[in-house]
């Protein structure tokens with residue numbers, strides 16, 4: 269049996285050397301770019317959250333299990349990797365023991381003859397085979413040739429995936445052959461439990477040679493698989509747990525990441541700041557976390573299948589956004605890692621200097637500017653890839669270095685610069701809505717009034733846009749009825765900076781945010797209620813990056829609490845069928861799903877029906893990511909797609925909780941009415957409007 273041990277160990281040394289060389293290459297490539305110390309710091313300071321994420325997402329496969337049956341299949345295949353490590357310990361132990369004693373009957377000390385372990389090994393191997401069959405079925409059913417872009421595998425490397433399924437299959441059948449042959453020869457360490465191996469042992473002839481060849485085949489397939497894994501998308505087996513570890517918690521949603529230069533938060537006051545270093549312009553500007561995202565993508569296409577841009581025929585696929593960068597990085601890797609490019613020819617230099625975004629770039633501008641920052645991709649990604657971070661960093665470079673962005677958005681930028689709101693209206697108009705109320709609203713005069721509990725952050729839309737003003741007045745009235753003392757900033761309030769930041773204009777965001785934080789801090793604000801989910805998200809999740817930390821709630825959270833406490837009592841029935849649209853920055857970005865629904869459930873007479881895509885799978889209205897301020901020229905309009913979906917529920921009313929969603933859905937509904945595709949009475953309202961109607965009994 270000596271020859272078996274020699275062949276087995278030589279194969280192992282060779283395969284580990286090849287795989288190790290590749291791992292070293294991947295490490296070096298990932299670390300060519302700027303550092304990301306904040307990611308390590310974050311993992312350290314959020315160790316408990318990160319440990320929980322490993323348990324829930326990696327070992328528990330929480331995200332994948334939402335996608336039954338592929339999630340169940342993946343669960344078993346992944347656990348097979350862990351449990352069958354014990355079979356490899358036995359296999360290596362057997363070839364070594366066989367070489368020494370002539371009998372390959374090694375068992376793991378203490379637990380190695382325990383029937384439960386034998387059962388677990390056989391069970392998980394059978395479950396893995398079943399998982400492979402499910403994967404094959406899913407791939408055949410979702411064949412891109414058949415389904416075109418509606419297949420989530422469209423654009424993925426299909427050959428590699430089939431090869432990996434084939435290799436895992438080979439590992440499992442050789443496992444059973446080796447264990448069956450061992451059982452036939454009396455070398456299997458289990459006398460019970462290993463139900464398949466023992467049954468095979470009864471069927472197979474006694475043959476030492478068969479056992480030796482089967483052992484080598486089993487080890488050999490695993491080693492070939494190892495080499496394939498580190499050279500393919502299946503690298504995620506090793507990188508996904510790392511990517512989960514270094515991702516933000518609870519996920520890469522909520523606040524946008526701070527812009528950094530050389531790992532430090534950007535300081536626009538710094539005279540030495542190199543303006544060419546803002547954002548990401550070339551692949552070499554990618555941090556190791558970005559590379560970890562590239563290495564972790566399994567090409568499963570779950571992100572793509574949920575993306576509103578992709579689903580309305582735009583060129584943006586979040587999956588391809590990651591894969592195109594990854595493929596380009598591999599293409600230029602030798603040059604990127606070279607100490608010097610002094611003697612490189614001009615083609616090499618051109619490849620290295622290839623812009624990340626551009627007509628001739630790695631990513632087409634139409635791809636970059638199609639994103640609504642809705643977060644559907646990040647929410648679904650089973651390996652916690654943070655697509656929005658990539659998009660924002662590329663936008664930052666385009667906007668601040670190249671001055672290249674959709675021209676329509678330029679008007680919004682100018683208005684923010686000059687007037688502090690995207691519409692360019694006078695700041696004095698910000699308090700006009702107050703005059704339409706029949707009670708007093710306190711306006712902050714430098715300091716918050718002593719008796720005011722909340723600062724009501726009205727937002728630009730809430731103060732200046734006619735439809736959103738109705739929500740503002742409803743919320744103010746409800747707070748007044750409930751006896752909640754609040755004040756507003758009035759003309760002192762400026763845009764939070766969300767549209768500027770999501771466009772990539774970090775400088776302008778910083779300016780507006782600092783101005784607001786100064787106002788809020790000087791006024792002594794502690795608690796804020798906001799009606800706009802974009803304001804809510806920025807105030808709660810982004811202002812702390814700049815020293816503004818407040819307790820921020822969305823109006824639906826506060827109103828739901830007031831209803832629960834009996835301070836607001838909806839009494840007048842509203843006999844309507846309502847479908848609720850989840851605003852992305854309230855739902856996915858901040859996980860506020862239940863409160864708006866709770867409010868509606870308390871209004872007598874209301875019947876609700878969910879749209880097919882709701883809660884964490886809700887479909888964007890098309891306004892996020894500063895898309896509100898850009899023309900939508902490619903494909904079907906996202907708001908039209910959403911209203912088409914709403915119409916399938918035959919609603920009397922569409923409700924939501926965001927001024928931008930109100931505008932986008934309202935526009936699409938009006939278009940449908942004009943075309944005779946929606947009833948004249950159909951309207952879109954904020955849940956606060958429903959509540960005030962029921963509380964006051966107004967018509």
Ligand code: SF4
Nearest residue numbers: 575639640642643645
């Ligand atoms: S954030 Fe939304 S629009 Fe942007 S890539 Fe992800 S799913 Fe698509």
Ligand code: SF4
Nearest residue numbers: 565566568569571649
């Ligand atoms: S980015 Fe995530 S969801 Fe999208 S294809 Fe890759 S692994 Fe799948």
